[in-house]
Each structure stands twice: as structure tokens, then as C-alpha cells.
Amino acid sequence: MMFWRRSLMPVEAGFVQRLFGTALDELLPGMRLHVRRLGDTRRALSLGGGHIYLPRSFFEHADPHRPLRLAHPVVAGVFAHELLHQWQRLQGRAVTWEAFGLHLRAACLRRDPYHYQACADPQQMLQCFLDASVEQQGQIWQDHVQALVQGQPLACMCLIAGHVHQAQAGRTMPGQSRPGQSSKD
DSSP states (O other), X not given: OOSOEEEOOHHHHHHHHHHHTTTTTTTGGGOEEEEOOSSOTTSOEEETTTEEEXXXXXXXXXXXXXXXXXXXXXXXXHHHHHHHHXXXXXXXXXXXXXXXXXXXXXXHHTOOTTOOOOOSOHHHHHHHHHHSOHHHHHHHHHHHHHHHHTTXXXXXXXXXXXXXXXXXXXXXXXXXXXXXXXXXX
């Protein structure tokens, strides 16, 4: 089967709802998991419309007909990272183009597009998240979810979790404008 994909299983949909509340509800019915077959098949990828491409190893017994291994911190964190890209799209961000530019600059300048400066203060960490690129936000969210799955939640992430959980689709992020409006930057 060349282009294998499936809907989310109930355990996966429950994971999404725990992390995002109702923020991804409009995507959940059509959200699809795909086995990554092109490019670097060890990496995950998120495309618009709820399409998430994951390595075969992320599924129980490497079988995509089985659930994701969400008890594994890395699997849960990477899946959450890709889900956050879906959330960012609903907030009006052009995730694919922004990420393409970040990765192109990273390749040319040898910079890590995922790097961010963590801090212990929840308010400062929220501001860091709000000011971050799409990949930095994804990494912040991935680190948050990995810590949760490990049973060691990071106190500095509590405001970020609340922000993501409560966000509504179509809300613009700081530094962005909606179609027909100009940005304040």
C-alpha cells in the first residue's frame, strides 16, 4: 500500500483533546495520520488540513494499524509538536512557508530553528512562546508534553498550556494580521 493513512483512534483523539481542549475540534473528524515514506522517514511532518506524517516506529509494534506509542515521551512530544502546527494554522499562521524559510536559513547559517531560551518564570515563558517562530513554538510544546508524559510537568509551561488549550480558531497571533488588515510591525 503506497499511500497509507488512517483516522485518529479514540486514544489518540483523547490525547489531542486533553492537550488542546476544543481548539482542534474542527480538524479532528478529518485528521489523518500517514506513515512517512518520502524524504527523511525518521522525521515527522505536518501539512495543512490535519495531515500528519510520522515514522513507522511511532506506532505500536511499528504497525500503523495500531495506536501511536503515546506513553513514550518522545513519540508523544513529536506528535504534540506536529499537532501544534495544525493549531498554528488555525490561528492564521502560514506554517509551511514559515518553516521552509526557517529550515533554509538554518541550512545556510548552521542555526537550529528549534532552539529557544527557556526560563523558569511562567509569564516570561508565555511571552517567549508568543514571540517564537513556528518551529520554536513546536519545540516548546514538545518539551512541555514530553515532561508531562514523563510525570514531571514543567511549572514554567502552565500559562502556555492554558493559552493553547483556550485559543479559538482564526485568532491572530502577535505580530500577524488577518487578511485585509495591516500588521502593526
